Amino acid sequence: MNGAAARVADATGNWVDTLAPRWSRPYLRLSRLDRPIGSWLLLMPCWWSAALAAGVAHAVWQLPLIIVLFFVGAFVMRGAGCTWNDITDRDLDALVxxxxxxxxxxxxxxxxRAVVFLVAQALIGLAVLVQFNRFAVATGIASLLIVAVYPFMKRITWWPQIVLGLAFSWGALMGFAxxxxxxxxAAVLLYAGSIAWVIGYDTIYAHQDAEDDALIGIKSTALLFAARTHQALLVFYALAVVLIGAALVSAGSSFPAWVGLAAFAAHLIWQIRRLDTGNPALCLRIFQSNRDAGLLLFAGLLADAVLRAGV
Known part of the structure; x- marks a missing residue:
């Protein structure tokens, strides 16, 4: 199979296609390193929680190391999760x-070979996790049950995005752990707000496959909401902002954190106004823009932590 034919349909022209050794490309694609947006979205609640916890502690000396470890862990474990997802969904993927x-x-x-690759990624993730305290290690391991069941949810419920939210938002607990x-x-409220955010952005993502999913019997909130998607997004995004705001109140956050939340909210409003669910390419671009929304909030939380630490 030549290099062009081996590419994943919605991820062409990236560094994996052009720079990675040819033998490694299928595995890098399996872990979605050709499409790192999912890793960034998994990382955002981790970074939010780390910065929010640092603000509560009035100390940022550990924060740089925590940020780096969360970065490595998010990318590795998202790759492991995608590998597991592709193993379980291989027959369905062939139909879409x-x-x-x-x-x-x-x-x-x-x-x-995919199973071996999955185990290798999980072991790297474990090596990152054991750098933390025992409570954090146990908290991180607890998330694996949600990750394991997620691929099957689209077969049995119209709300698989809730389970994805439970998994992708787990990092909101990890910073405090x-x-x-x-x-x-504050961590629980941040977790709940992140879940609402994930439900919103993954509904946008799911609109890319709505027609194929309907034909093969796969369920999603994109199909459930259909023409009411904009209204549903307004509800879930508003809920995300309110719950994250409640987390800031609980944590005693100062002005910079609220500026970050306001920027985050403004970005979500822009997404709703811009969205055309009948345009798959636009759905993908708006979905991907959630990394920027998450970084806006993180910047505010980080500035708040530094300010409160008196650095």
Whole structure:
């Protein structure tokens, strides 16, 4: 199979296609390193929580290391999660135009080799996790149950995005677990707000596959909301902002954090106004822009932490 044919349909022209050794490309695609947006979205709640916890602690000396470890852990574990997802969804992926070129249904990686690759990624993730305290290690391991069941949810419920939210928002708990060895009310509120955010942005993402999903019997909030997607996004995005705001109140956050939240909210409003669910390419671009929304909030939380630490 030549290099062009081996590419995943919605991820061409990236560094994996052009720079990575040819033998490694199917595995890098399996872990979605050709499309790192999902890793960034998994990382955002981790960074939010780390910065918010640092603000509560009035200390930022550990924060740079925590930020780096969360970065590595998010990218590795998102790759492991995607590998698991592709193993379980290989037959369904073969039926969908956008996903049939993924490495397993395309025949680039066998299932046994994918399992070995999954284990290797999980071990790297574990090596990162054990750098933290025991409570944080246990909290991180607890997320694996949600990750394991997520791929099956689209077969049985119209709300698989809720389960994805539970998994992708887990990092909102981890910053407090790492910093304090406990989970405070602020972390729980941040977690709930992040779940609402994930439901919103993954609904946008799911609109890319709505027609194929309807034909093969896959369920999603994109199909559930259909023409009411804009109204649903308004509800979930508003809920995200309110809950994250409640987390800031609980954490005693100062002005910079609120500026970050306001910028985050403004970006979400822009997404709703710009969205055309009948335009898959636009849906993908708006979905991807959530990394920028998350970074705006993180910048505010980070500035708040530095200010409160008196640096």
């Amino acid at each position: 135009e956008r996903t049939r070129s993924r490495p397993i249904p395309a025949g680039q990686v066998s299932v046994p 790492v910093t304090f060895g406990r989970i405070d009310a």
